[in-house]
Amino acid sequence: MNCLIRNNAAFNFLNFPDFNLSYYLYLIMMPQHLRLLSVFPVLIFIFISCNTTKHSKSKRLPGTWQATPIVIDGKNTDWPAPYPFYDDKAMLGYSVSNDKENLYITVETGDLATQLKILRNGLTVWIDRKGGKDEQVAINFPIPTDQPKNRQGNEKNKPPRTNSQPGQGSGQDRQRLELEDKVRAALGEVKDYSLQGFKACNFEFSLLEKDTCGIIVRIDMDKDNELVWEAVIPFKSFYFKTGITRVDKGKPLSICIETTGSEKPAGQQGGGGNRSGGMRPSMGYGGMGMGMHMGGGGRRGYNDHPAQNNIMEPLYKSTKTWKKFGIGWQE
Secondary structure (H helix, E strand, O other), X not given: OHHHHHXXXXXXXXXXXXXXXXXXXXXXXXXXXXXXXXXXXXXXXXXXXXXXXXXXXXXXXXXXXXXXXXXXXXXOOOOOOOOOEEEOOOOEEEEEEXXXXXXXEEEEEOOHHHHHHHHHHOXXXXXXXXXXXXXXXXXEOOOOOOOHHHHHHHHHHOOOOOOOOOOOOOHHHHHHHHHHHHHHHHHOOOOEEXXXXXXXOOOEEEOOOOOOOOOEEEEEEOOOOOEEEEEEEEXXXXXXXXXXOHHHXXXXXXXXXXXXXXXXXXXXXXXXXOOOOOOOOOXXXXXXXXXXXXXXOOOOOOOOOOOOXXXXXXXXXXXXXXXXXXXXXXX
16 A cells, blocks of 8 residues: 555556546446556556565665775774674674775674684685675685694793783683783784685785785784774675665675684583584685684673683684675765
8 A cells, every 4th residue: 555655656647637526437438448458557557666666675775884994904993882793602793884995894802712713713704795695705814824733832832821920810810811822922923815706816815915806904903902803895806896886775795704613622522613514714725715703892892701611612613694784875
């Protein structure tokens, strides 16, 4: 009924007279086949209009217009606080916005075990330009470290913290301090990223290089000990056209943030490690990575600390978060 009311203008468009008594008598006196022919075009017009409106509304989603370009530097100062989206299972907060030329994505986590998982095992952000769950286009960053034996050896040779250090108390406090050391060390080893499924830049790159697609990624720790991941992706590198216009407003776009958990040490219960039935995410080299998740923010408005006593538990959990957005637009 609402659609019929909205399309009342169709009658005027087709030059129908006002529906009064004389017109009613006119229809009664008209032969039946002519009456059907006179009404049929109007019904077809309304039917098409209603279905088009319904279909259009089902496709349009709210989006976030980025009025000022984001500086990709591994800091969250250009983003809303707290981030508007949060996955409590993955322990990550995230945000997505766009301007006419670029898509901006950020993820952050304040959980130490999740930070270590990202820095050691990598992180992949998938982008589906149709708003589905197609895992074809992805940024793999960081790329997983591939020498765990050397890493363990380096950590073993590192002098342990002593009880005289500030904040050293319970076993969990010591574990937290050790985690902080591991996170700082792993952050210093982040040097490369890889791209897959893009139009012309599906290779592994150093952070010091500039890829041919114009994609920029950075990761860093902020003043509140949040690990912040940022990327700017030009639409021309993956979308149907080089830039966004008014007609693209609200069109669906999906992203997926995926992490891969480490294998649990022998003797510990519970699952972890790589997701079942698939390749290891973020392997790099020519876009052969599969995908990983990132952890969420903590001190900017989230509760990142696991409920269980084992603060290492998030390190062993593989997570995957899909979110559908609309493309933002502003005149």
